[in-house]
Amino acid sequence: MRAKELKGFMLKEDPEVPSDDPRAERINNFAQWAGKILKVKNLPVVKLSLDTEEAQGNHHTGGYMPGSDHIWCYAKNRNLVDMMRTVFHELVHVRQHELDMIKPGDSYPGSPIEVMADVLAGKYIKIYGEANPTIFEDSVADDWKNFLSEKRK
Numbered sequence: 001m002r003a004k005e006l007k008g009f010m011l012k013e014d015p016e017v018p019s020d021d022p023r024a025e026r027i028n029n030f031a032q033w034a035g036k037i038l039k040v041k042n043l044p045v046v047k048l049s050l051d052t053e054e055a056q057g058n059h060h061t062g063g064y065m066p067g068s069d070h071i072w073c074y075a076k077n078r079n080l081v082d083m084m085r086t087v088f089h090e091l092v093h094v095r096q097h098e099l100d101m102i103k104p105g106d107s108y109p110g111s112p113i114e115v116m117a118d119v120l121a122g123k124y125i126k127i128y129g130e131a132n133p134t135i136f137e138d139s140v141a142d143d144w145k146n147f148l149s150e151k152r153k
């Protein structure tokens with residue numbers, strides 16, 4: 001997604017998604033696996049967000065601001081496999097920034113750096129999913145609070 005569209009969203013807190021949530025842990029484990037494949041030097045953490053306004057306003061499910069310590073990932077009503085695909089896509093951008101591959105104006109829809117991120121994310125989510133088939137969830141929590149209360153039953 002476009003850097004110019006990212007303004008502001010990193011500043012928001014999403015207290016509804018606790019960092020010790022089991023899905024957050026699984027997604028961050030995936031990010032570590034992906035970071036090794038992509039040879040990312042400074043791996044950002046993944047911040048899961050239920051901010052529908054942000055997702056709709058900037059029409060994205062993920063984002064990374066160069067130099068930031070985290071990736072933003074929309075988490076509402078999404079299957080683990082989809083969130084992980086988003087995370088991999090953003091990690092490709094992290095690596096592209098590390099390699100200085102992204103110049104201003106390079107991030108339009110369908111641009112070479114976006115296609116690269118989509119292709120690699122599509123490839124590696126299949127490889128990860130084969131080894132970790134439970135990322136294809138049979139049901140998706142309506143929201144994080146419901147998910148947590150289900151877990152406590």
Ligand SMILES: [Zn+2]
Nearest residue numbers: 001093114117
């Ligand atoms: Zn992108």
